[in-house]
Amino acid sequence: METTRIDIETRAVRRSVIVSYFMSAGAEEIGDRMEIGPDSGVRVGPEKTVSLGSIDIPSVDLAFYGEKDRTERLVQDFRARFLTAGG
Numbered sequence: 340m341e342t343t344r345i346d347i348e349t350r351a352v353r354r355s356v357i358v359s360y361f362m363s364a365g366a367e368e369i370g371d372r373m374e375i376g377p378d379s380g381v382r383v384g385p386e387k388t389v390s391l392g393s394i395d396i397p398s399v400d401l402a403f404y405g406e407k408d409r410t411e412r413l414v415q416d417f418r419a420r421f422l423t424a425g426g
Contacts, residue, residue: 342378343407345414346400352421354386354399360420375413379405 366373384400
């Protein structure tokens with residue numbers, strides 16, 4: 340089984356919303372990790388603030404890990420749920 344780790348940074352989504360998303364998908368919260376399966380999950384970092392001019396935006400680092408195909412699907416599903424575009 341090939342394993343992988345994919346690191347991403349999310350902006351404009353609060354950490355509590357991210358944790359709720361994974362909990363509703365059946366993940367178990369263990370410290371700063373969300374265990375999604377026997378050997379897969381995501382580490383959810385602390386919420387930081389990024390300043391863009393006078394606007395403060397929440398930022399959270401995520402580290403998805405586990406079996407390569409499953410991890411790539413988890414990242415794809417996460418991005419589809421939280422992908423936003425300005426307008």
